[in-house]
Amino acid sequence: MKVRILVAFKESVLDPQGQTVKNALHTLGYKKVKDVRQGKVFEIELENTDRTEAERLIPEIADRVLANPIIEKFTWEIIEV
Amino acid sequence: MKFGVVVFPGSNCDYDAFHVLQNVMSQEAVFLWHKDTDLKNVDCVVLPGGFSYGDYLRSGAIARFSPIMLEIKKFAHSGGLVLGICNGFQILLEAGLLPGAMLRNKKLKFLCQHVYIRIENNRTAFTKAGKKGQVLKIPIAHFDGNYYAQPELLAELENKKQIIFRYCDEKGRITEDANVNGSMHNIAGLINNDGNVLGMMPHPERASERILGSEDGRIIFQSMINYLEKKAGPEKKKRLPVTRAKASALPPLIGTF
Numbered sequence A: 001m002k003v004r005i006l007v008a009f010k011e012s013v014l015d016p017q018g019q020t021v022k023n024a025l026h027t028l029g030y031k032k033v034k035d036v037r038q039g040k041v042f043e044i045e046l047e048n049t050d051r052t053e054a055e056r057l058i059p060e061i062a063d064r065v066l067a068n069p070i071i072e073k074f075t076w077e078i079i080e081v
Numbered sequence B: 001m002k003f004g005v006v007v008f009p010g011s012n013c014d015y016d017a018f019h020v021l022q023n024v025m026s027q028e029a030v031f032l033w034h035k036d037t038d039l040k041n042v043d044c045v046v047l048p049g050g051f052s053y054g055d056y057l058r059s060g061a062i063a064r065f066s067p068i069m070l071e072i073k074k075f076a077h078s079g080g081l082v083l084g085i086c087n088g089f090q091i092l093l094e095a096g097l098l099p100g101a102m103l104r105n106k107k108l109k110f111l112c113q114h115v116y117i118r119i120e121n122n123r124t125a126f127t128k129a130g131k132k133g134q135v136l137k138i139p140i141a142h143f144d145g146n147y148y149a150q151p152e153l154l155a156e157l158e159n160k161k162q163i164i165f166r167y168c169d170e171k172g173r174i175t176e177d178a179n180v181n182g183s184m185h186n187i188a189g190l191i192n193n194d195g196n197v198l199g200m201m202p203h204p205e206r207a208s209e210r211i212l213g214s215e216d217g218r219i220i221f222q223s224m225i226n227y228l229e230k231k232a233g234p235e236k237k238k239r240l241p242v243t244r245a246k247a248s249a250l251p252p253l254i255g256t257f
Helices: A016-027 A051-066 B014-024 B067-077 B087-094 B151-159 B218-232
Strands: A002-009 A039-045 A072-080 B002-007 B028-033 B044-047 B081-085 B101-103 B111-119 B135-142 B146-148 B163-168 B187-191 B197-200
Touching: A002 A051, A039 A051, A051 A072, B002 B014, B014 B028, B014 B218, B044 B067, B044 B087, B067 B081, B081 B087, B081 B218, B087 B101, B087 B197, B111 B187, B163 B197
Parallel strands: B002 B028, B002 B044, B044 B081, B081 B197
Antiparallel strands: A002 A039, A002 A072, B101 B146, B111 B135, B111 B163, B163 B187, B187 B197
16 A cells, blocks of 8 residues: 655744745746645555554654654545555 | 763764863763664763754654664653754754754755854753853854744743753844844753753854864853762762873774664
């Protein structure tokens, strides 16, 4: 099974990299871009794992390692069964 | 006293810290390898600056899972003195030994420059040799030094006087301009609730000899030595002879990454 985890700053945390990208897009004329948030993507392959086990495992991994819960949040999805 | 300087893959201020402790402060110093599980009976652990594990994932995020960190956690929880400098501070935050987190510097630049910091609380094991309000000139060198904490935590840190150093100007004024990396409340260094773990972004080991432009960093090392000597009692006072002439005689690194 393959899962994709997206880690990004919480709304309450300023994301200066996202802001810089937004400013660059505005300079290029993409005035409709209202906001940009930058994050990280992880693709993790799990061996012999069913959905129930992944639902237990992935949030644990994301919380302990991939994201720093003080400043970041995560979402995840199964992209390949 | 005996100081252990931890070496992670990517540490690059380990020799500087070792040099200052041994050759400037005349203390016994040993390297502690990240794969070690033995703290070699040290009185104090120093987590030096650098880019442990290439700063992969987040600064300090991987180092906290090193075998040595488990021992350092036990050491800290039993009251042992731990100093984290720069990347060492980031590791202490990731390891949960200090509260809060680091964000990228507000202007997205790696900052490598002398800054001024003010001693906010001198009633600690790390600052007692200094005065409250004293301004220290110590360099910084980091990308992720923009300290972040939730408002409730910030209030607690303020109330409990856990903020030890703040970025300031030459005269000790806490200004927005002096806050080069954008840290909340100008925080440059903070201590844990028990007062035995200090993390700071500026590098005192780079400001402990006159030839380097500042000796202010010695206040921190001297405070720690005084504290440890007092704790150990007079018979354990161990001072090595000053070995400035042999400053290059540092031990070679052991182990493989």
